[in-house]
Amino acid sequence: MARKPAAKPSPPKQPAPKPAPPKSAVADEKRTFEPKYNWMNKTRQWGVRVKPGKAGLKLGDLNVGIYGETPTQWADQSRNPRGAVPRRGMPPVGYSIRDKAGLWADCAADLYEEAIQRRWAPATDVPWDTIEPLPDDVEHAVCQVCTELLGYANVDIETITGWQHQMSYGYHEVKQFLATASFDAARHYECFRKRALANGGGLGLEGPGMVNRMILESRGGWTEAVVYLLLMRGAFTMTLYKYLGRHAHNDAERFIYEHALADKARHVTYALDHLKYAMAHADDVLQVVRTLIAIGEGGLTRDLRDPVLAEALAVIFAGGVAKAAGRGMAVYGDMMRDYVATYLGYCRWLGVPRDPARLPPPLNEYADSTDTGA
Amino acid sequence: MALFPSVDWFDEVRNVFNADERYRGAGGGYCNCVAGFRIAEKVFVLTFDGFECSAAAEGDDGTLDDVDFYLEMPAKAWRDMVANIAANGAADLHHTLNTLDLDREDGLATSKHGDQVREDLFFRYNQTLQFFFDASALVETEFPKE
Numbered sequence: 001m002a003r004k005p006a007a008k009p010s011p012p013k014q015p016a017p018k019p020a021p022p023k024s025a026v027a028d029e030k031r032t033f034e035p036k037y038n039w040m041n042k043t044r045q046w047g048v049r050v051k052p053g054k055a056g057l058k059l060g061d062l063n064v065g066i067y068g069e070t071p072t073q074w075a076d077q078s079r080n081p082r083g084a085v086p087r088r089g090m091p092p093v094g095y096s097i098r099d100k101a102g103l104w105a106d107c108a109a110d111l112y113e114e115a116i117q118r119r120w121a122p123a124t125d126v127p128w129d130t131i132e133p134l135p136d137d138v139e140h141a142v143c144q145v146c147t148e149l150l151g152y153a154n155v156d157i158e159t160i161t162g163w164q165h166q167m168s169y170g171y172h173e174v175k176q177f178l179a180t181a182s183f184d185a186a187r188h189y190e191c192f193r194k195r196a197l198a199n200g201g202g203l204g205l206e207g208p209g210m211v212n213r214m215i216l217e218s219r220g221g222w223t224e225a226v227v228y229l230l231l232m233r234g235a236f237t238m239t240l241y242k243y244l245g246r247h248a249h250n251d252a253e254r255f256i257y258e259h260a261l262a263d264k265a266r267h268v269t270y271a272l273d274h275l276k277y278a279m280a281h282a283d284d285v286l287q288v289v290r291t292l293i294a295i296g297e298g299g300l301t302r303d304l305r306d307p308v309l310a311e312a313l314a315v316i317f318a319g320g321v322a323k324a325a326g327r328g329m330a331v332y333g334d335m336m337r338d339y340v341a342t343y344l345g346y347c348r349w350l351g352v353p354r355d356p357a358r359l360p361p362p363l364n365e366y367a368d369s370t371d372t373g374a
Numbered sequence: 375m376a377l378f379p380s381v382d383w384f385d386e387v388r389n390v391f392n393a394d395e396r397y398r399g400a401g402g403g404y405c406n407c408v409a410g411f412r413i414a415e416k417v418f419v420l421t422f423d424g425f426e427c428s429a430a431a432e433g434d435d436g437t438l439d440d441v442d443f444y445l446e447m448p449a450k451a452w453r454d455m456v457a458n459i460a461a462n463g464a465a466d467l468h469h470t471l472n473t474l475d476l477d478r479e480d481g482l483a484t485s486k487h488g489d490q491v492r493e494d495l496f497f498r499y500n501q502t503l504q505f506f507f508d509a510s511a512l513v514e515t516e517f518p519k520e
Contacts, residue, residue, distance in 0.1 A: 055404050055424030110406075114498070117404035125400040238497065246476045248467060258472055258500060259401040265497035272491050338476075342490075349490045 042085045055117070059173060060109035072281070074098045074170030082170050096166040101282035103222050105273035108173040111266050115180035120259050122191045130251040131199050138249070141315035144204035145244065146196035148309050152237055153192065155212045156185035156267075159229050163222045177270060184263040191256045198252075208306040214299040220292075223278050223285065227292040230271030232300055235346060238264045239339040240313075243331070247317050268346075275350055290352050301360045336366040375514045378456055379413040383515065384420065384430035391509040392426045397502070405502040407495045410437065410444030413452045417444075420506070422499065427506060442492040443485045447474065453517055456510055464508040471496075471504055 045066045050057065062068075067083040077092035097103050105111075134142065160182040167175050196203050215228045238261060245257035279286045304310075313335070314328030315321055340356070340363055347354045356367030376383040391397060405422040410433070417437055421429040438444050447455075451474065458469040467473065475482035475496075483496040496503070 053424070054426070055406075114404055118401055118501075120399075120401035242472060242476060242497075245470075245472045251467075254467060254470070258470070258504075261472070262401060262498050262500055265494050269491055269494060269498065345488075345490050 044083060044085055055113070058109070058113045059176065060113065063109070070100060070104070070171060072100045074100070074168040076168070076170065079169055082172055095168045097163070097222055098168045098170075099282070100171060101278045101285065103167050103171055103174045103274065104277050104281075105174065105177075105270050106277065107269060107273045108177040111270055112173060112177040112180055115177065115184065115263070115266055118262065120187075122187060122194060122256070125259075126191065126194075126255050127251045128194075128198060131195075131253075132250060133200060134249055135320055137315055137321045138319065139199060139201045140204070141312040142199075142249070142253075143196045143201035144308065144312035145240075145316065146192040147204040148207040148312075149192040149237075149240070150189055150196075150203070151207045151209065151212060152233065153185045153189035155215055155233075156229065157182050157189070159215050159225055160185065162216075163225055167222070174274075181267050181270070184267070188260050188263070191260065195253065195256060204312075205308055207309065208303050210302040211296075211299050214296065220288075223275065223289070224292055226271045226274055227289060228296050228299075230267050231275065231346060232293070232296045232343070234264060234268045234271060235343045236300070236339055238268060239335055239342060242338070243313070243335045244316070247331075272346060272349060279351065286352065289350070293347065293352060293354065297360050297363060301363055304362055333366065336362075337368070340366040341368060375516045378515050378517055379411070379416055379418060379452065381418070381430055381432050383510075383513065384418055386513045387506065387510045388420075388427045388430055390512045391506050394509065397505040397509070398425050401501045402505050403502070405499045407442045407499055408440070409496075409503065410441035412438070412444060412446040414449035422502065439486050441485070443483045443496045445471070445482050445496075446484065447478070447482060455507070456515060457517075459508055459511050460515060463511045465504065471500055471507070 048064060048067065050061050050064060052058075053061065070082075074095075075098070076086060077095060077098070078086065078090040079093060080086045080090070133139075160178050164175060164178050164182070167178075169175070193203075211228070211233055215225060215233065218224045218228055241257045241261035241264060245254055245261060248254035248257060275289060279289060310329070310332055311324065314324040314332050316328075317331035317335075318324045318326070318328030340359070344354055344356060344367065356364060358364070359367055376386045397403075403425060406424070407422050409420050409422065411418045411420070417433045417435060419429075419431050419433050419437055419441060420427055455465065455469045455474065459465050465471075471482060483493065485493050
Protein backbone atom coordinates (compact mmCIF):
# COMPACT_ATOMS: atom_id res chain seq x y z
CA MET A 1 0.00 0.00 0.00
CA ALA A 2 1.34 3.37 -1.01
CA ARG A 3 1.96 5.69 1.82
CA LYS A 4 0.39 9.07 1.83
CA PRO A 5 3.00 11.79 1.30
CA ALA A 6 3.73 13.76 4.40
CA ALA A 7 1.98 17.05 4.64
CA LYS A 8 4.09 20.01 3.65
CA PRO A 9 5.30 22.01 6.63
CA SER A 10 3.42 25.28 6.96
CA PRO A 11 5.50 28.38 6.16
CA PRO A 12 6.67 30.46 9.06
CA LYS A 13 4.28 33.13 10.12
CA GLN A 14 4.96 36.43 8.43
CA PRO A 15 3.16 39.72 8.63
CA ALA A 16 0.52 39.96 5.95
CA PRO A 17 1.77 41.98 2.96
CA LYS A 18 0.30 45.42 2.68
CA PRO A 19 -2.35 45.29 -0.04
CA ALA A 20 -1.40 47.24 -3.14
CA PRO A 21 -3.78 50.10 -3.76
CA PRO A 22 -6.09 49.45 -6.69
CA LYS A 23 -4.83 50.93 -9.91
CA SER A 24 -7.90 53.10 -10.37
CA ALA A 25 -7.39 54.73 -6.96
CA VAL A 26 -3.79 55.54 -7.91
CA ALA A 27 -5.02 57.04 -11.13
CA ASP A 28 -7.64 59.08 -9.23
CA GLU A 29 -5.00 60.53 -6.97
CA LYS A 30 -2.98 61.65 -9.96
CA ARG A 31 -5.96 63.08 -11.80
CA THR A 32 -6.85 66.71 -11.26
CA PHE A 33 -10.52 66.44 -10.48
CA GLU A 34 -12.32 69.67 -11.12
CA PRO A 35 -16.02 68.91 -11.26
CA LYS A 36 -18.25 71.45 -12.91
CA TYR A 37 -21.63 70.01 -12.02
CA ASN A 38 -23.11 72.12 -14.75
CA TRP A 39 -25.60 69.30 -15.52
CA MET A 40 -27.36 70.39 -12.34
CA ASN A 41 -28.77 73.39 -14.12
CA LYS A 42 -30.07 71.35 -16.99
CA THR A 43 -33.78 70.95 -16.34
CA ARG A 44 -36.88 72.21 -18.01
CA GLN A 45 -38.88 72.36 -14.81
CA TRP A 46 -37.63 71.98 -11.23
CA GLY A 47 -39.39 71.90 -7.88
CA VAL A 48 -42.07 69.39 -8.84
CA ARG A 49 -43.75 67.59 -5.94
CA VAL A 50 -46.40 65.12 -6.99
CA LYS A 51 -48.42 63.57 -4.18
CA PRO A 52 -49.79 60.05 -3.87
CA GLY A 53 -53.55 59.60 -3.68
CA LYS A 54 -55.72 56.79 -2.33
CA ALA A 55 -54.40 54.30 -4.84
CA GLY A 56 -50.77 55.37 -4.41
CA LEU A 57 -48.64 57.49 -6.71
CA LYS A 58 -50.04 56.72 -10.14
CA LEU A 59 -48.48 57.19 -13.55
CA GLY A 60 -51.12 59.72 -14.54
CA ASP A 61 -50.39 61.77 -11.38
CA LEU A 62 -47.01 62.67 -12.88
CA ASN A 63 -48.53 64.65 -15.72
CA VAL A 64 -47.97 68.06 -14.18
CA GLY A 65 -46.45 71.13 -15.82
CA ILE A 66 -44.25 70.43 -18.79
CA TYR A 67 -44.12 66.75 -17.85
CA GLY A 68 -47.75 66.39 -18.88
CA GLU A 69 -47.35 68.02 -22.27
CA THR A 70 -48.15 65.61 -25.07
CA PRO A 71 -48.05 67.52 -28.37
CA THR A 72 -49.82 66.26 -31.47
CA GLN A 73 -46.50 65.37 -33.02
CA TRP A 74 -43.33 64.28 -31.28
CA ALA A 75 -40.47 65.74 -33.27
CA ASP A 76 -37.65 64.31 -31.12
CA GLN A 77 -36.38 61.11 -32.71
CA SER A 78 -34.19 60.10 -29.80
CA ARG A 79 -34.96 58.15 -26.65
CA ASN A 80 -35.13 61.35 -24.66
CA PRO A 81 -37.68 60.89 -21.86
CA ARG A 82 -40.55 63.38 -22.07
CA GLY A 83 -39.66 66.53 -20.16
CA ALA A 84 -35.90 65.91 -20.11
CA VAL A 85 -33.40 68.27 -21.71
CA PRO A 86 -32.33 66.85 -25.07
CA ARG A 87 -28.64 66.24 -25.66
CA ARG A 88 -27.38 67.83 -28.84
CA GLY A 89 -26.08 65.64 -31.61
CA MET A 90 -27.95 62.47 -30.67
CA PRO A 91 -28.42 60.31 -33.77
CA PRO A 92 -32.10 59.66 -34.59
CA VAL A 93 -33.51 56.28 -33.63
CA GLY A 94 -36.06 56.37 -36.45
CA TYR A 95 -39.38 55.92 -34.73
CA SER A 96 -42.13 55.56 -37.33
CA ILE A 97 -45.03 56.46 -34.99
CA ARG A 98 -44.54 60.08 -33.99
CA ASP A 99 -48.06 61.43 -34.45
CA LYS A 100 -50.18 61.38 -31.33
CA ALA A 101 -53.16 60.27 -33.41
CA GLY A 102 -51.24 57.14 -34.34
CA LEU A 103 -51.27 55.61 -30.86
CA TRP A 104 -52.80 57.83 -28.21
CA ALA A 105 -55.62 56.96 -25.82
CA ASP A 106 -56.46 59.23 -22.89
CA CYS A 107 -57.04 56.23 -20.67
CA ALA A 108 -53.60 54.68 -21.27
CA ALA A 109 -52.01 55.86 -18.00
CA ASP A 110 -54.97 54.62 -15.96
CA LEU A 111 -55.02 51.30 -17.80
CA TYR A 112 -51.30 50.88 -17.15
CA GLU A 113 -51.86 51.46 -13.46
CA GLU A 114 -54.81 49.10 -13.44
CA ALA A 115 -52.80 46.37 -15.18
CA ILE A 116 -49.89 46.70 -12.77
CA GLN A 117 -51.98 46.86 -9.63
CA ARG A 118 -54.39 44.08 -10.65
CA ARG A 119 -51.69 41.65 -11.77
CA TRP A 120 -51.92 37.97 -10.95
CA ALA A 121 -49.45 35.15 -10.97
CA PRO A 122 -50.58 31.91 -12.65
CA ALA A 123 -48.06 29.73 -10.82
CA THR A 124 -49.34 30.61 -7.37
CA ASP A 125 -52.72 32.36 -7.71
CA VAL A 126 -54.47 29.75 -9.87
CA PRO A 127 -55.75 26.91 -7.64
CA TRP A 128 -54.20 24.18 -9.78
CA ASP A 129 -54.99 21.53 -7.20
CA THR A 130 -58.72 21.85 -7.99
CA ILE A 131 -58.21 20.24 -11.41
CA GLU A 132 -59.54 16.70 -11.45
CA PRO A 133 -59.66 14.09 -14.22
CA LEU A 134 -62.26 14.82 -16.89
CA PRO A 135 -63.87 12.46 -19.41
CA ASP A 136 -61.49 11.91 -22.31
CA ASP A 137 -63.61 13.75 -24.88
CA VAL A 138 -63.95 16.80 -22.64
CA GLU A 139 -60.23 16.86 -21.86
CA HIS A 140 -59.49 16.70 -25.60
CA ALA A 141 -61.82 19.64 -26.18
CA VAL A 142 -60.33 21.73 -23.36
CA CYS A 143 -56.83 21.07 -24.68
CA GLN A 144 -57.86 21.94 -28.24
CA VAL A 145 -59.34 25.26 -27.10
CA CYS A 146 -56.21 25.97 -25.04
CA THR A 147 -54.09 25.27 -28.13
CA GLU A 148 -56.05 27.86 -30.13
CA LEU A 149 -55.84 30.37 -27.28
CA LEU A 150 -52.07 29.86 -27.15
CA GLY A 151 -51.96 30.95 -30.78
CA TYR A 152 -54.02 34.05 -29.99
CA ALA A 153 -51.74 34.98 -27.10
CA ASN A 154 -48.66 34.48 -29.26
CA VAL A 155 -50.03 36.83 -31.89
CA ASP A 156 -50.84 39.40 -29.19
CA ILE A 157 -47.24 39.32 -27.98
CA GLU A 158 -45.67 39.46 -31.43
CA THR A 159 -47.94 42.18 -32.76
CA ILE A 160 -47.73 44.48 -29.76
CA THR A 161 -43.99 44.19 -29.33
CA GLY A 162 -43.53 44.50 -33.10
CA TRP A 163 -45.08 47.97 -33.04
CA GLN A 164 -44.08 49.11 -29.58
CA HIS A 165 -40.46 49.85 -30.44
CA GLN A 166 -41.61 52.08 -33.29
CA MET A 167 -43.50 54.40 -30.96
CA SER A 168 -41.98 57.69 -29.81
CA TYR A 169 -41.00 58.09 -26.20
CA GLY A 170 -43.08 61.25 -26.03
CA TYR A 171 -46.15 59.08 -25.56
CA HIS A 172 -44.70 56.89 -22.85
CA GLU A 173 -48.08 56.16 -21.23
CA VAL A 174 -49.11 54.18 -24.29
CA LYS A 175 -45.76 52.40 -24.54
CA GLN A 176 -45.96 51.46 -20.87
CA PHE A 177 -49.56 50.28 -21.13
CA LEU A 178 -48.70 48.17 -24.17
CA ALA A 179 -45.83 46.64 -22.22
CA THR A 180 -48.42 45.41 -19.71
CA ALA A 181 -50.63 44.19 -22.56
CA SER A 182 -47.83 42.07 -24.01
CA PHE A 183 -47.06 40.79 -20.52
CA ASP A 184 -50.75 39.95 -20.07
CA ALA A 185 -50.55 37.99 -23.30
CA ALA A 186 -47.45 36.17 -22.05
CA ARG A 187 -49.38 35.29 -18.90
CA HIS A 188 -52.30 33.99 -20.98
CA TYR A 189 -49.87 31.91 -23.02
CA GLU A 190 -48.47 30.51 -19.79
CA CYS A 191 -51.91 29.73 -18.34
CA PHE A 192 -53.37 27.95 -21.34
CA ARG A 193 -50.22 25.91 -21.82
CA LYS A 194 -50.24 24.95 -18.15
CA ARG A 195 -53.92 24.02 -18.28
CA ALA A 196 -53.41 21.88 -21.40
CA LEU A 197 -50.56 20.00 -19.78
CA ALA A 198 -51.98 19.70 -16.27
CA ASN A 199 -54.62 17.00 -16.55
CA GLY A 200 -53.40 14.09 -18.62
CA GLY A 201 -53.93 15.75 -22.00
CA GLY A 202 -51.63 17.72 -24.26
CA LEU A 203 -51.68 20.27 -27.01
CA GLY A 204 -53.97 19.72 -29.98
CA LEU A 205 -54.21 21.03 -33.53
CA GLU A 206 -52.92 24.48 -34.44
CA GLY A 207 -55.67 26.94 -35.38
CA PRO A 208 -56.32 27.94 -39.00
CA GLY A 209 -54.57 31.25 -38.42
CA MET A 210 -56.14 33.43 -41.13
CA VAL A 211 -56.81 36.18 -38.60
CA ASN A 212 -53.36 35.65 -37.10
CA ARG A 213 -51.77 36.22 -40.49
CA MET A 214 -53.97 39.21 -41.20
CA ILE A 215 -52.93 40.78 -37.89
CA LEU A 216 -49.23 39.94 -38.12
CA GLU A 217 -48.92 40.99 -41.74
CA SER A 218 -50.75 44.30 -41.41
CA ARG A 219 -48.31 47.04 -42.34
CA GLY A 220 -50.60 50.05 -42.42
CA GLY A 221 -49.69 51.28 -38.97
CA TRP A 222 -50.48 50.59 -35.34
CA THR A 223 -54.06 51.83 -35.71
CA GLU A 224 -54.69 49.15 -38.32
CA ALA A 225 -53.23 46.52 -36.00
CA VAL A 226 -55.50 47.80 -33.22
CA VAL A 227 -58.59 47.29 -35.39
CA TYR A 228 -57.68 43.67 -36.14
CA LEU A 229 -55.94 42.60 -32.95
CA LEU A 230 -57.67 44.44 -30.14
CA LEU A 231 -61.09 45.31 -31.55
CA MET A 232 -62.12 42.35 -33.71
CA ARG A 233 -60.01 39.55 -32.23
CA GLY A 234 -60.11 41.17 -28.79
CA ALA A 235 -63.91 41.25 -28.63
CA PHE A 236 -64.03 37.64 -29.87
CA THR A 237 -61.52 36.48 -27.28
CA MET A 238 -63.36 38.32 -24.51
CA THR A 239 -66.55 36.50 -25.46
CA LEU A 240 -64.73 33.16 -25.53
CA TYR A 241 -63.35 33.76 -22.04
CA LYS A 242 -66.79 34.68 -20.69
CA TYR A 243 -68.33 31.45 -21.97
CA LEU A 244 -65.37 29.29 -20.98
CA GLY A 245 -65.54 30.79 -17.49
CA ARG A 246 -69.24 29.97 -17.37
CA HIS A 247 -68.51 26.37 -18.38
CA ALA A 248 -65.37 25.92 -16.30
CA HIS A 249 -64.89 22.45 -14.83
CA ASN A 250 -63.11 23.56 -11.70
CA ASP A 251 -61.94 26.64 -9.80
CA ALA A 252 -58.61 26.67 -11.63
CA GLU A 253 -60.24 27.05 -15.05
CA ARG A 254 -62.72 29.57 -13.67
CA PHE A 255 -59.90 31.65 -12.22
CA ILE A 256 -57.93 31.58 -15.47
CA TYR A 257 -60.81 32.57 -17.75
CA GLU A 258 -62.25 35.24 -15.47
CA HIS A 259 -58.87 36.88 -14.93
CA ALA A 260 -57.92 36.63 -18.59
CA LEU A 261 -61.26 38.27 -19.35
CA ALA A 262 -60.42 41.25 -17.13
CA ASP A 263 -57.04 41.61 -18.86
CA LYS A 264 -58.60 41.41 -22.30
CA ALA A 265 -61.29 43.95 -21.38
CA ARG A 266 -58.48 46.42 -20.64
CA HIS A 267 -56.95 45.84 -24.07
CA VAL A 268 -60.31 46.41 -25.74
CA THR A 269 -60.84 49.60 -23.72
CA TYR A 270 -57.51 50.92 -25.00
CA ALA A 271 -58.50 49.97 -28.56
CA LEU A 272 -61.82 51.80 -28.39
CA ASP A 273 -60.32 54.88 -26.79
CA HIS A 274 -57.44 54.98 -29.27
CA LEU A 275 -59.63 54.49 -32.34
CA LYS A 276 -62.00 57.21 -31.18
CA TYR A 277 -59.07 59.56 -30.61
CA ALA A 278 -57.49 58.74 -33.97
CA MET A 279 -60.74 59.26 -35.85
CA ALA A 280 -61.33 62.58 -34.15
CA HIS A 281 -57.81 63.93 -34.66
CA ALA A 282 -56.54 62.66 -38.01
CA ASP A 283 -57.98 63.12 -41.46
CA ASP A 284 -59.39 60.10 -43.19
CA VAL A 285 -58.92 57.68 -40.27
CA LEU A 286 -62.69 57.26 -39.97
CA GLN A 287 -62.86 56.02 -43.58
CA VAL A 288 -59.76 53.91 -43.12
CA VAL A 289 -61.23 52.22 -40.04
CA ARG A 290 -64.45 51.52 -41.94
CA THR A 291 -62.43 49.81 -44.68
CA LEU A 292 -60.26 47.89 -42.22
CA ILE A 293 -63.32 46.63 -40.39
CA ALA A 294 -64.81 45.29 -43.63
CA ILE A 295 -61.52 43.58 -44.53
CA GLY A 296 -61.15 42.23 -41.00
CA GLU A 297 -64.62 40.72 -41.00
CA GLY A 298 -63.70 38.80 -44.13
CA GLY A 299 -60.59 37.37 -42.47
CA LEU A 300 -62.46 36.51 -39.29
CA THR A 301 -65.16 34.59 -41.14
CA ARG A 302 -62.56 32.44 -42.89
CA ASP A 303 -61.32 31.36 -39.45
CA LEU A 304 -64.86 30.78 -38.26
CA ARG A 305 -65.59 28.43 -41.17
CA ASP A 306 -62.94 26.07 -39.78
CA PRO A 307 -64.96 23.65 -37.61
CA VAL A 308 -62.31 22.72 -35.06
CA LEU A 309 -62.79 25.51 -32.52
CA ALA A 310 -66.59 25.38 -32.78
CA GLU A 311 -66.64 21.62 -32.27
CA ALA A 312 -64.28 21.75 -29.30
CA LEU A 313 -66.30 24.53 -27.68
CA ALA A 314 -69.53 22.61 -28.29
CA VAL A 315 -68.09 19.57 -26.50
CA ILE A 316 -67.13 21.76 -23.52
CA PHE A 317 -70.49 23.54 -23.41
CA ALA A 318 -72.39 20.24 -23.63
CA GLY A 319 -70.18 18.33 -21.21
CA GLY A 320 -69.20 15.74 -23.83
CA VAL A 321 -69.58 14.66 -27.44
CA ALA A 322 -72.96 13.01 -26.83
CA LYS A 323 -74.80 16.32 -26.63
CA ALA A 324 -72.32 18.49 -28.49
CA ALA A 325 -74.26 18.64 -31.75
CA GLY A 326 -77.45 19.73 -29.97
CA ARG A 327 -76.98 21.51 -26.70
CA GLY A 328 -73.30 22.31 -27.33
CA MET A 329 -73.87 23.98 -30.66
CA ALA A 330 -76.86 25.86 -29.24
CA VAL A 331 -74.61 27.42 -26.60
CA TYR A 332 -72.00 28.07 -29.29
CA GLY A 333 -74.71 29.93 -31.20
CA ASP A 334 -75.51 31.98 -28.08
CA MET A 335 -71.82 32.80 -27.76
CA MET A 336 -71.57 33.92 -31.37
CA ARG A 337 -74.71 36.04 -31.06
CA ASP A 338 -73.20 37.59 -27.94
CA TYR A 339 -69.96 38.28 -29.84
CA VAL A 340 -71.67 39.83 -32.85
CA ALA A 341 -73.87 42.00 -30.62
CA THR A 342 -70.83 43.17 -28.65
CA TYR A 343 -68.85 43.82 -31.82
CA LEU A 344 -71.68 45.76 -33.45
CA GLY A 345 -72.08 47.73 -30.21
CA TYR A 346 -68.38 48.67 -30.31
CA CYS A 347 -68.72 49.77 -33.94
CA ARG A 348 -71.70 51.95 -33.01
CA TRP A 349 -69.78 53.42 -30.07
CA LEU A 350 -66.94 54.30 -32.44
CA GLY A 351 -69.27 55.99 -34.87
CA VAL A 352 -68.76 53.38 -37.59
CA PRO A 353 -72.05 51.48 -37.36
CA ARG A 354 -72.28 48.24 -39.32
CA ASP A 355 -75.38 47.03 -41.09
CA PRO A 356 -75.84 43.51 -39.68
CA ALA A 357 -77.39 42.38 -42.95
CA ARG A 358 -74.15 43.19 -44.75
CA LEU A 359 -71.89 41.21 -42.45
CA PRO A 360 -70.24 38.32 -44.30
CA PRO A 361 -71.54 34.82 -43.53
CA PRO A 362 -71.52 33.20 -41.04
CA LEU A 363 -71.32 36.41 -38.96
CA ASN A 364 -74.62 37.68 -40.38
CA GLU A 365 -76.35 34.50 -39.22
CA TYR A 366 -75.64 35.50 -35.65
CA ALA A 367 -76.72 39.12 -35.96
CA ASP A 368 -79.91 40.26 -34.32
CA SER A 369 -82.34 40.83 -37.21
CA THR A 370 -83.90 43.75 -35.35
CA ASP A 371 -80.51 45.46 -35.01
CA THR A 372 -80.41 48.22 -37.60
CA GLY A 373 -76.75 48.90 -36.97
CA ALA A 374 -77.51 52.57 -36.35
CA MET B 375 -77.41 40.65 11.89
CA ALA B 376 -77.94 42.81 8.81
CA LEU B 377 -80.97 42.69 6.57
CA PHE B 378 -80.36 41.99 2.87
CA PRO B 379 -80.74 44.20 0.94
CA SER B 380 -80.04 47.36 2.92
CA VAL B 381 -77.36 50.03 3.23
CA ASP B 382 -76.47 48.49 6.61
CA TRP B 383 -75.78 45.17 4.91
CA PHE B 384 -73.64 46.75 2.21
CA ASP B 385 -71.77 48.75 4.87
CA GLU B 386 -70.99 45.59 6.84
CA VAL B 387 -69.72 43.90 3.70
CA ARG B 388 -67.68 47.02 2.89
CA ASN B 389 -66.03 46.81 6.28
CA VAL B 390 -65.01 43.19 5.72
CA PHE B 391 -63.91 43.88 2.13
CA ASN B 392 -61.89 47.00 2.94
CA ALA B 393 -60.12 45.37 5.88
CA ASP B 394 -58.93 42.27 4.05
CA GLU B 395 -55.76 42.92 2.07
CA ARG B 396 -56.05 39.57 0.29
CA TYR B 397 -58.68 41.16 -1.92
CA ARG B 398 -56.01 43.49 -3.29
CA GLY B 399 -53.95 40.70 -4.82
CA ALA B 400 -54.60 37.91 -7.31
CA GLY B 401 -56.23 40.12 -9.89
CA GLY B 402 -58.14 42.32 -7.44
CA GLY B 403 -57.08 45.72 -6.15
CA TYR B 404 -57.15 49.10 -7.86
CA CYS B 405 -60.70 49.72 -8.97
CA ASN B 406 -62.49 52.91 -9.91
CA CYS B 407 -66.15 52.67 -10.76
CA VAL B 408 -69.65 53.41 -9.55
CA ALA B 409 -71.80 50.29 -9.67
CA GLY B 410 -75.55 50.11 -9.24
CA PHE B 411 -77.63 47.18 -7.99
CA ARG B 412 -81.34 46.80 -8.56
CA ILE B 413 -82.57 44.29 -6.00
CA ALA B 414 -86.35 43.81 -6.12
CA GLU B 415 -87.74 47.35 -5.98
CA LYS B 416 -84.69 48.83 -4.32
CA VAL B 417 -81.64 50.47 -5.84
CA PHE B 418 -78.21 50.60 -4.20
CA VAL B 419 -75.04 52.25 -5.39
CA LEU B 420 -71.47 51.26 -4.46
CA THR B 421 -68.50 53.51 -5.10
CA PHE B 422 -65.13 51.83 -5.60
CA ASP B 423 -62.22 54.18 -5.24
CA GLY B 424 -58.64 52.89 -5.43
CA PHE B 425 -58.35 49.88 -3.16
CA GLU B 426 -61.55 50.31 -1.25
CA CYS B 427 -65.27 50.43 -1.56
CA SER B 428 -65.68 53.94 -0.21
CA ALA B 429 -69.45 54.33 -0.07
CA ALA B 430 -72.75 52.49 -0.17
CA ALA B 431 -75.97 54.40 -0.63
CA GLU B 432 -79.58 53.76 -1.45
CA GLY B 433 -80.91 55.44 -4.58
CA ASP B 434 -83.83 55.31 -6.94
CA ASP B 435 -84.40 54.50 -10.56
CA GLY B 436 -82.98 57.86 -11.63
CA THR B 437 -79.73 57.14 -9.79
CA LEU B 438 -79.04 54.38 -12.27
CA ASP B 439 -78.65 56.96 -15.05
CA ASP B 440 -75.32 58.00 -13.57
CA VAL B 441 -73.67 54.73 -12.61
CA ASP B 442 -71.08 53.08 -14.88
CA PHE B 443 -73.17 49.90 -14.98
CA TYR B 444 -75.73 48.21 -12.82
CA LEU B 445 -76.61 44.62 -11.99
CA GLU B 446 -80.24 43.59 -12.05
CA MET B 447 -81.80 40.29 -11.01
CA PRO B 448 -85.05 39.24 -9.37
CA ALA B 449 -84.97 39.28 -5.58
CA LYS B 450 -84.89 35.48 -5.40
CA ALA B 451 -81.79 35.26 -7.59
CA TRP B 452 -79.96 37.81 -5.40
CA ARG B 453 -81.02 35.93 -2.32
CA ASP B 454 -79.84 32.59 -3.77
CA MET B 455 -76.48 34.14 -4.63
CA VAL B 456 -75.95 35.62 -1.16
CA ALA B 457 -77.10 32.38 0.50
CA ASN B 458 -74.76 30.35 -1.71
CA ILE B 459 -71.83 32.56 -0.74
CA ALA B 460 -72.72 32.25 2.94
CA ALA B 461 -72.89 28.46 2.65
CA ASN B 462 -69.64 28.02 0.71
CA GLY B 463 -67.51 30.93 1.89
CA ALA B 464 -67.44 32.19 -1.72
CA ALA B 465 -69.67 31.82 -4.76
CA ASP B 466 -69.60 28.37 -6.31
CA LEU B 467 -69.28 27.90 -10.08
CA HIS B 468 -73.02 28.41 -10.58
CA HIS B 469 -73.29 31.63 -8.61
CA THR B 470 -70.44 33.81 -9.81
CA LEU B 471 -71.33 37.15 -11.34
CA ASN B 472 -69.98 35.97 -14.70
CA THR B 473 -72.20 32.87 -14.65
CA LEU B 474 -75.25 34.82 -13.54
CA ASP B 475 -74.56 37.33 -16.31
CA LEU B 476 -74.47 34.66 -19.02
CA ASP B 477 -77.38 32.65 -17.61
CA ARG B 478 -79.78 35.54 -17.92
CA GLU B 479 -81.47 36.30 -21.21
CA ASP B 480 -80.63 40.01 -20.97
CA GLY B 481 -77.45 39.55 -18.97
CA LEU B 482 -76.83 40.69 -15.42
CA ALA B 483 -74.86 43.85 -16.11
CA THR B 484 -76.36 46.67 -18.09
CA SER B 485 -76.56 50.45 -18.22
CA LYS B 486 -78.99 53.17 -19.19
CA HIS B 487 -76.40 55.19 -21.11
CA GLY B 488 -75.34 52.33 -23.39
CA ASP B 489 -71.69 53.43 -23.31
CA GLN B 490 -69.86 50.15 -23.88
CA VAL B 491 -66.57 51.33 -22.45
CA ARG B 492 -68.27 52.10 -19.15
CA GLU B 493 -70.29 48.89 -19.31
CA ASP B 494 -67.06 46.92 -19.85
CA LEU B 495 -65.88 48.08 -16.42
CA PHE B 496 -68.02 45.19 -15.19
CA PHE B 497 -65.59 42.80 -16.90
CA ARG B 498 -62.46 44.77 -16.00
CA TYR B 499 -63.41 44.84 -12.32
CA ASN B 500 -65.40 41.62 -12.19
CA GLN B 501 -62.97 40.03 -9.76
CA THR B 502 -63.22 42.94 -7.35
CA LEU B 503 -67.01 42.79 -7.45
CA GLN B 504 -66.83 39.05 -6.90
CA PHE B 505 -64.46 39.53 -3.96
CA PHE B 506 -66.88 42.12 -2.57
CA PHE B 507 -69.85 39.76 -2.61
CA ASP B 508 -67.70 36.85 -1.42
CA ALA B 509 -66.80 39.02 1.59
CA SER B 510 -70.49 38.84 2.58
CA ALA B 511 -69.83 35.26 3.74
CA LEU B 512 -68.53 36.83 6.95
CA VAL B 513 -71.60 39.00 7.47
CA GLU B 514 -74.50 37.52 9.37
CA THR B 515 -77.34 38.05 6.96
CA GLU B 516 -81.05 38.09 7.48
CA PHE B 517 -83.49 37.95 4.60
CA PRO B 518 -86.91 39.60 4.64
CA LYS B 519 -89.80 37.23 5.22
CA GLU B 520 -91.57 36.38 1.98
